[in-house]
Amino acid sequence: MPTFKNKLFFILILFLCVSSCKKDDIVYDINELQSSSYNANKNKLKSIGQYISIVYANLFQSALSSNDLVEITNCIESIGDKQVAHEIVLSNFMNKQDVIIPSDSLMRADLDLFLEETYKRFFVRDITQAEREFFLNFLNNNPNVTCEMVYTSFALSNEYQFY
Amino acid sequence: MKRRSFIKSSSLVSAAISVPLILPSGRLFAASGARMSDHVVLVAFAGGVRQQESILQRYLDDSQSYPSSGNILYNLFNGSAPTDKIVYGTKNIIDGDTPIPKILSQSIESQGTTFREMNASAVGHYAGVNAMLTGNYMYTQGLRNKPMMPTIFEYLRRHQGEKATKTWFIGNGIGNSIPLLDYSTHSDYGAGYGANFLAPTITFGSDGEKHLKNAKIYHPEDELDPMYKMKYFLDNVWYSQGKSLPNIGNTEEEKAEIKSFVKEMFEKTDAGTIAHPPISDNGDLSTIGYACEVMKKFKPTLTVIYLSSVDGCHSNFTSYLGSLHRADHGVGHIWDYIQNNIPSMANNTTMMVVPEHGRNLQSNNITDGNAFTGFDHSDSNSRRVFSSIVGPGIDANLSIGSESNQIGDVVNLTPTIAEILGCKSDVINSGLLASNKSLFDLI
Numbered sequence: 001m002p003t004f005k006n007k008l009f010f011i012l013i014l015f016l017c018v019s020s021c022k023k024d025d026i027v028y029d030i031n032e033l034q035s036s037s038y039n040a041n042k043n044k045l046k047s048i049g050q051y052i053s054i055v056y057a058n059l060f061q062s063a064l065s066s067n068d069l070v071e072i073t074n075c076i077e078s079i080g081d082k083q084v085a086h087e088i089v090l091s092n093f094m095n096k097q098d099v100i101i102p103s104d105s106l107m108r109a110d111l112d113l114f115l116e117e118t119y120k121r122f123f124v125r126d127i128t129q130a131e132r133e134f135f136l137n138f139l140n141n142n143p144n145v146t147c148e149m150v151y152t153s154f155a156l157s158n159e160y161q162f163y
Numbered sequence: 164m165k166r167r168s169f170i171k172s173s174s175l176v177s178a179a180i181s182v183p184l185i186l187p188s189g190r191l192f193a194a195s196g197a198r199m200s201d202h203v204v205l206v207a208f209a210g211g212v213r214q215q216e217s218i219l220q221r222y223l224d225d226s227q228s229y230p231s232s233g234n235i236l237y238n239l240f241n242g243s244a245p246t247d248k249i250v251y252g253t254k255n256i257i258d259g260d261t262p263i264p265k266i267l268s269q270s271i272e273s274q275g276t277t278f279r280e281m282n283a284s285a286v287g288h289y290a291g292v293n294a295m296l297t298g299n300y301m302y303t304q305g306l307r308n309k310p311m312m313p314t315i316f317e318y319l320r321r322h323q324g325e326k327a328t329k330t331w332f333i334g335n336g337i338g339n340s341i342p343l344l345d346y347s348t349h350s351d352y353g354a355g356y357g358a359n360f361l362a363p364t365i366t367f368g369s370d371g372e373k374h375l376k377n378a379k380i381y382h383p384e385d386e387l388d389p390m391y392k393m394k395y396f397l398d399n400v401w402y403s404q405g406k407s408l409p410n411i412g413n414t415e416e417e418k419a420e421i422k423s424f425v426k427e428m429f430e431k432t433d434a435g436t437i438a439h440p441p442i443s444d445n446g447d448l449s450t451i452g453y454a455c456e457v458m459k460k461f462k463p464t465l466t467v468i469y470l471s472s473v474d475g476c477h478s479n480f481t482s483y484l485g486s487l488h489r490a491d492h493g494v495g496h497i498w499d500y501i502q503n504n505i506p507s508m509a510n511n512t513t514m515m516v517v518p519e520h521g522r523n524l525q526s527n528n529i530t531d532g533n534a535f536t537g538f539d540h541s542d543s544n545s546r547r548v549f550s551s552i553v554g555p556g557i558d559a560n561l562s563i564g565s566e567s568n569q570i571g572d573v574v575n576l577t578p579t580i581a582e583i584l585g586c587k588s589d590v591i592n593s594g595l596l597a598s599n600k601s602l603f604d605l606i
Contacts, residue, residue, distance in 0.1 A: 043406070071370040077337045078371070079425075080345045080360025081327075081411055084418050088425060091379040134396055138389075145389050153393035158408050159401040 042162040048073045050163070052089070055155050058121055059093055061100050083156065090155055094148055107147045111139055114147075122154040196585035199556040202512040203465050203580050204458070204497060207292050209447060209490035210471035211540045212518035216487060218279055218549040219566065223248060226480065226526065227535050235488045237265050238495030239516065239551055240272045250533060251484035253442060259485055263442050266495030271516065275553030276561040278602060281571035283520040286545040289340045291519030291573070292469060296344055298577030298596040306340045310347040312595050315577045316358035317346055319465055320412075322589035327413040328420060329464040330358035331457050335450040335471045337362045346411065349595070354409035358467070359421065363453030364446050366425065367432050376429045383419060391415065424460050428453065438504070440496035445486060447472040451493040455500045462507055464584060468497070476522060480535035498553070513554030513583050517576060521547045548573065550602065554583075563606055575602050 046054065052072050056064040064072075072089060079085035093099060107114045115135050119127040127135075139145055154160060215225040217236055222245045223229040233245030250259040267274075285294045285301070294300050297312040304311055313321075316330040334341040346357030365371060381387045413421065431437050438459065439452030447470040454468045470490050476483035494516055502509045524544035526536035550571060564570035579601040581590040591599045 045408075068374070072374045074337060074365050074370045075374050077342055078360075078362035078365035079421075080332070080342065080358065081413050081418065081421065082408075083410070084413065084421050087418070088375050088378045088422060091381065092374055092377050095377050095379055131400065135393075138393065138396075142389050144385065145393075149386060149390045150393065153390045153397065156390075156394050157397035157401065158406065159397060161408055162401075162406065 042159065044163055046161055046163055048076050051086075051161060052076070055090070055160075056093070058155070059099050059101070059151070060096075086156055087152075090152055094152065101147050101151060104146050107150070108139075108143075111136055118150060118154060122151075122157075122160055196582075196587060196589075198585040199583045200511050200513045200554050201464065201584075202462070202508050203554075203583055204501070204512060204514045205295070205465070205467045205576070205580065206494055206497065206514065206516045207295060207467065207469045208494065208516050208518050209486065210288065210474035210518075211286075211291075211476065211520055211522050211545070212473055212487065212548070213476075213522040213538060213544065214280070214547045214549065214566075216484065217518075218277075222484075223535075226538070235262075235484060236491035237270065238267045238491045238498075239270060240277075241270050250481050251488040253444070259481065263488060263492045266441070266492065266499050271494070271498065271514075271551045271553050272562075273560050275551060275557045275559060276563065276606070278550040278552075278563045278571045278605075280564045280566055280569045281517075281548050281550050281573065281575075282569055283518070283546050283548045283573045285573075286520040286540045288471065288474065288519060289344075292341065292344055295517065295519060295573050295576050296467065297347065298574045298590075298598065300574065300597060307343070308340075308348075309343045311349065313347045313349045313352035313356075313593065314344065314358070315580050315590075316465065316467075317349070317352035317356035318577070318581060318586065318590045318593070319584060320356035320358075321352060322586045323464070323584065325464050326417060327357070327359055327411050328417045328461045331454075331461065331463045331465070332358045332360045332467045332469070333450060333454045333457060334360065334362045334469040335364060335446050337365055339471070341469055341471075346409075351593070355412050357409075357411035358465075359411065359413070361453070361457065362450075363428075364449055367428050367453060372429075375425065378422070378426070380422065380426055387415075387419070420461070424457075427460075428456060431456070438500055440493050442489065442492055445472050445489055447486065448489055448493050448496075451497060455497065455504075458501065458508065459505050462505065465580065476538050477527070478529045478537045479531040480526075480537050481531045481533045483537075510555060513552065513557065515550065515552050515576065515579070517550040517573060518548045519573070521545045550576075552579075552602065558606075561606070570605050571602050572598065574598050575600055575605065579603065 049069055052069060053064050076082065076085040076089060115127055115132060119125060215221045218240060220234040220242045221232045222235060224232040229248060231245050231247040234240055234242030235244065235251050237244060244262055249262060252259050252262040255261040283291060285291045289306050290301060293310050296314040297310050299312040301311060319325050319330055332345050342360050345360040346354050366375065437452045438455035440448050443449055443452055451468065454466065458466055472486035473483050473490065475486060498514055501512050520540055522538040522540045522545055523542045526538050529537040574597045578587055578590060578596060578599060581587040582601040582603060587601065590596065
């Protein structure tokens, strides 16, 4: 019988351990947000200064100087069609020596990884399956498309104008 | 010709004739109003101009109590130049002592019609140009906001089906909210009908030299085409979320033309071959040079050129006189350049020259190096402006109104441009103008 008592005691202890009170999760009354979800709840338009600072940081992995920021903002304001202005500024960036872009061979070596990283780098979110399908098809069917061209199209896209 | 082939070819011809042109407005055919000319150039002259030193030709007589009068705008108006205390020209021995030679053999006044005394109720720069371009006084609108009423650019693009590169707004700088005047926020018009804005002193100045000049020109088929395809895919995904950006609607070809124009301008700037006026020593004249290049390249239906250098009058009356004299030189150059260097616009362009507002009757207390006092713009004298119009079908040597008989208002400019370009009834039917009368209706 002592064996039965021991077993009963052990089961009781186990039951108490499992059913004992747990600490509540802390709730701050803030809606949960999945930051890397599709479109990532971006609904604010970047100012010209924000856009230029962010695209510069994305392409050069360093901060733009305040002088350059003011001058580039002026340049963009001086041209009415903002897409044209952005294209000119971006292609000017692409012509600089210190721009940091993966090589085309690296891009082609693992397109899946490249696309995932590009979406995170520019859109701060995960790529969807539909987007992955499009880009894999597009890049495979257009072997002359370079990493610079992909980066430029992301930097010119409307989603990139929002945060 | 056999009956069958006759029927086939005649049906094709009649179909071609009857296939309508679908304009952005949704209408089938372009407005049928006859055009007086195919191009209009509006010069917003030049940042707040007193009648006394411009059309009334009183020089220092009416501003500094110094007995010297005369005409310092001799490309615009008839009249002899001052002979005493010359400070507005270029430097020979001392600053301003040498007046700039006249460009036009016949003044704009002799070639066209002059409204000698008009009203301009908005006496701020942005509000003044806003009134000129929208045909409305925006009493409830502040700075840093786009016009609430459609601009003449939008009327033209919507009702005449003009391409974006056929309407240009060229400003001397990006201050005073001037870049916002390319289109309005009106729900029936807006960005899709806007003009191309350019501030060449910035784009091609030191900022542009540093950040725009070295831009690549991508190959249209091999590089731009796949880039745009990827961008349009990304935009479509984004658009499915219901978000879009204002877009003035330049086509890909137009965008390519603008980028190639920018590249070309940097090359011409380096080579010193921009179509600047003979004297080009201030921002207004530099702006005018690039405006001439825009007109030569794009042959716009409507070009608005905003000059602003005379605003220095707040604190430097001498520089005001110099800037006024240079703005006249610039206007002479524009007219001369159009007639002699842009064949498709020669004898087919109407030019209008109107200050956006005047300046005060009494000076402030700020004196310059010549001990001349400055003038702000806030009193009733600031509401007095002139207007000069020249071009096909415009009466020559006609003078309307006088100092004691005000005729015309800056809000009459929008219907005037619409009348010249054959869409006055469309613009009036929008029901959005303060006045349905053009300046021609007031003659």
